[in-house]
Structures are given as structure tokens and as C-alpha cells.
Amino acid sequence: MDSKHSMISLKKKLAGLLDMIPKQSEIIYADYPLYGNVGDLFIMKGTEAFFKENDIRVRKRWNPDNFPIGRKLDPNLIIVCQGGGNFGDLYPYYQGFREKIVQTYPDHKIVILPQSIYYQNEDNLKRTADIFSAHSNLHIITREKASYATAQAYFQNNHIKLLPDMAHQxxxxxxxxxxxxxxxxxxxxxxxxxxxxxxxxxxxxxxxxxxxxxxxxxxxxxxxxxxxxxxxxxxxxxxxxxxxxxxxxxxxxxxxxxxxxxxxxxxxxxxxxxxxxxxxxxxxxxxxxxxxxxxxxxxxxxxxxxxxxxxxxxxxxxxxxx
Incomplete structure (x- = not known):
């Protein structure tokens, strides 16, 4: 398979997201990146392109600095969190925000887009697992096999999937x-x-x-x-x-x-x-x-x-x- 067809194949795999975020869904995009890490901006642009291609309607776009935690949301809205490489204890601000979302909205479907998971301290990982396990409709998408193995081991009460990075869109x-x-x-x-x-x-x-x-x-x-x-x-x-x-x-x-x-x-x-x-x-x-x-x-x-x-x-x- 040549480079072009390999990349087309990776893009097509992202259709697996539709199992969790069906076409024409209405969503909250909870934590788009407003900072200078350009790699995360490519993830955001791929995410927005996926929404557009599948007629997924974004009702609100917020980020950790302006999300109105505690605001009552339409129960039919899916809360979608940005993918990337900040799931873990290297970037506690963003991980803490996701945990707060999970705790605040126990009755909403929440989807965390493809992430790499890394914890330096296993106690921090177990703490996250305790918080996430209390949510019955939380979907954690991992973007490589190592993170998938970690998710399977520690997030057994949640829905786990393996998909490529959103930038492939x-x-x-x-x-x-x-x-x-x-x-x-x-x-x-x-x-x-x-x-x-x-x-x-x-x-x-x-x-x-x-x-x-x-x-x-x-x-x-x-x-x-x-x-x-x-x-x-x-x-x-x-x-x-x-x-x-x-x-x-x-x-x-x-x-x-x-x-x-x-x-x-x-x-x-x-x-x-x-x-x-x-x-x-x-x-x-x-x-x-x-x-x-x-x-x-x-x-x-x-x-x-x-x-x-x-x-x-x-x-x-x-x-x-x-």
C-alpha cells in the first residue's frame, strides 16, 4: 500500500467515532485548545472537519478557562472532549477539567476523543479511575495500543476504543x-x-x-x-x-x-x-x-x-x- 492509500485508510478508521457520536448528533465541544501548541490545533481542525462531514451540530464550544461548570445542559447533548496527549498527570489542569466534567454531568453521554494516557504516579491513575468508574456512559478513546492497554486495565467500567489521532481527518x-x-x-x-x-x-x-x-x-x-x-x-x-x-x-x-x-x-x-x-x-x-x-x-x-x-x-x- 502506498503512502496515499495508507493515509486514506487511517482517515477512514475515524468513522468508528460514529458508534459513539452518530451523524446529526447535537454536542457540546467542551475543551477546544486556546493556546500555542500547534499540534493540538491540528487535532482541533481535524475534529471540526469530522463534525462538519458528519453533520454533527456543535451547540456550544467552550474550553477549560470559560466552561460554565454547573450550568444545566440539555440531557440529549453529548459532551465531547478534545483528543491529544494530555490525559494523565503531566498536564493536571486539563486532566482535572475532564474529571470535573465527568463528576458534574453524570447523566450525559461523554466522549473523550483519541488520547494518549500517561501517569507518572499510579495513585493519580487510580484516582482518575475511581472518578471515571462512577459514570455509566463515559467513552474513552485511546490513540495507540499502550494507552488502550492502560485503559482496559484501569477503566473497566467505561467504554474503551482505539482510533487514530483526529488530525488524520x-x-x-x-x-x-x-x-x-x-x-x-x-x-x-x-x-x-x-x-x-x-x-x-x-x-x-x-x-x-x-x-x-x-x-x-x-x-x-x-x-x-x-x-x-x-x-x-x-x-x-x-x-x-x-x-x-x-x-x-x-x-x-x-x-x-x-x-x-x-x-x-x-x-x-x-x-x-x-x-x-x-x-x-x-x-x-x-x-x-x-x-x-x-x-x-x-x-x-x-x-x-x-x-x-x-x-x-x-x-x-x-x-x-x-
Whole structure:
């Protein structure tokens, strides 16, 4: 199977979401990302594209900073939470928000879109499992086999499924310019960086902070502040609409940036996925706890023009480390 058909196949697998969110459903999109992690914005855009393709009607779009927790919701609305890689104790703000949603709305169907699960502390994982097990109609979708194994072990009272990342819904993405550079090294610099595997990438490298200009970062900070003030005023301003328009600009900027290169070497999962959506040759470097390797081995192994940097000492594709 060539790269194009491999990516089409991954996109088609997302139709499995319709088992939980049927066509023409009415939903609350509970936690769209309003921040500068461009990978999460690709997830958001894929999610919105899925909603549109399947005539899923979004009644409200909120995020953790302005969701009116406690507001009574139409019991027929499905609450849908953003996918990504923040399910666990590395990002407690977002995990805490999901737990609060689950506790506050025990009678609503809640769907958590494809997530990677990782806990450093097993007690934190057990605490989440206790909260989630009390909800009879909670659907947890995982995006790779390691997270699926963790979910099966700890979330036995919930509905568990394995599907690819929502960004695959965006295939195909057409490069917006001819490449002028050979290899883009797109290397993360935060606490998920795997220093041992990234040592060889000493040449000039970039990250999402390179894609975003100082003006972009100021605009995002302004919208975040406005979003919090908007909640205090009862959410009269269409922040979600404004952000959708501005995030389109950021997404297009990222596509232009990647289009400039013939190939990509990256430790960002969505650097890998975006490169594959653009059908560029790419090499993925694992992150600090195996997320990238887990995803690669679950969905991308065998896709033409993709490979992973392996290390004999690195445990790959195992259930989340405790």
C-alpha cells in the first residue's frame, strides 16, 4: 500500500467515532485548545472537519478557562472532549477539567476523543479511575495500543476504543509551496524531550515556537485573557469563533513552514503526522515516555516514507510506565 492509500485508510478508521457520536448528533465541544501548541490545533481542525462531514451540530464550544461548570445542559447533548496527549498527570489542569466534567454531568453521554494516557504516579491513575468508574456512559478513546492497554486495565467500567489521532481527518493536505530546504529538524525542547535520542540532532532545529512569531504569541495571550474576562461577563463575546479564524491562520502558517522542506526529522508527534499528511518523507524520534513510538507502532509502521529512530535501551510500545 502506498503512502496515499495508507493515509486514506487511517482517515477512514475515524468513522468508528460514529458508534459513539452518530451523524446529526447535537454536542457540546467542551475543551477546544486556546493556546500555542500547534499540534493540538491540528487535532482541533481535524475534529471540526469530522463534525462538519458528519453533520454533527456543535451547540456550544467552550474550553477549560470559560466552561460554565454547573450550568444545566440539555440531557440529549453529548459532551465531547478534545483528543491529544494530555490525559494523565503531566498536564493536571486539563486532566482535572475532564474529571470535573465527568463528576458534574453524570447523566450525559461523554466522549473523550483519541488520547494518549500517561501517569507518572499510579495513585493519580487510580484516582482518575475511581472518578471515571462512577459514570455509566463515559467513552474513552485511546490513540495507540499502550494507552488502550492502560485503559482496559484501569477503566473497566467505561467504554474503551482505539482510533487514530483526529488530525488524520485533514488528509490530504496539499503543500503550499515547492521545497527549498533539504531536511527540517523539528525538535521539541520541553519536558517531553528525549535528550538521549535527540543528541544526534545538534544541527539547527525548530519547534512550534519557531512557527509562531512574537506577534502571534501576543495575540494568543490577549485572546486567553479576553476569554477569562468574557466568562466573568457571562460569555457574551464569540471567542470560539474568533479563535477558529485566527487558528486557521496559524495552521496555514505551519503548513507553509513544513512545505519548504523535502523531508522532516521530528520528535513532535504532530510534526510526524503533519509530515505524513503532506506525504513528505519523515523520521520520528521518540519522546520522553514512549508516546511517539507507541503511536508509530500502532498506526504508522509500514507507511511508506516514514521511519522511527530506535534505541535498544528504550522500551517501546508498552503500557504506560508507572
Amino acid at each position: 485533514l488528509f490530504p493536505i496539499i503543500p503550499t509551496q515547492q521545497p527549498t530546504g533539504q531536511k527540517l529538524r523539528f525538535i521539541r525542547t520541553d519536558h517531553e524531550a528525549n535528550d538521549e535520542l535527540q543528541r544526534h540532532a545538534q544541527a539547527e532545529s525548530y519547534d512550534w515556537r519557531t512557527v509562531l512569531s512574537a506577534s502571534d504569541r501576543r495575540t494568543i495571550a490577549f485572546l486567553q485573557t479576553l476569554n477569562v474576562l468574557n466568562k466573568k461577563a457571562g460569555n457574551p463575546l464569540p471567542i470560539a469563533f474568533i479563535w477558529r479564524k485566527y487558528s486557521d491562520y496559524i495552521i496555514n502558517k505551519a503548513i507553509r513552514f513544513f512545505s519548504r522542506y523535502k523531508s522532516v526529522e521530528t520528535s513532535r508527534l504532530h510534526g510526524h503526522i503533519l509530515s505524513s499528511l503532506l506525504q513528505k518523507e519523515n523520521t520520528v524520534i521518540d519522546n520522553s515516555y514512549g508516546k511517539n513510538a507507541n503511536y508509530y507502532h500502532t498506526w504508522m509502521e509500514g507507511v511508506p516514507n516514514t521511519q522511527i529512530i530506535r534505541d535498544a535501551l528504550k522500551k517501546e510500545n508498552l503500557p504506560a510506565h508507572m
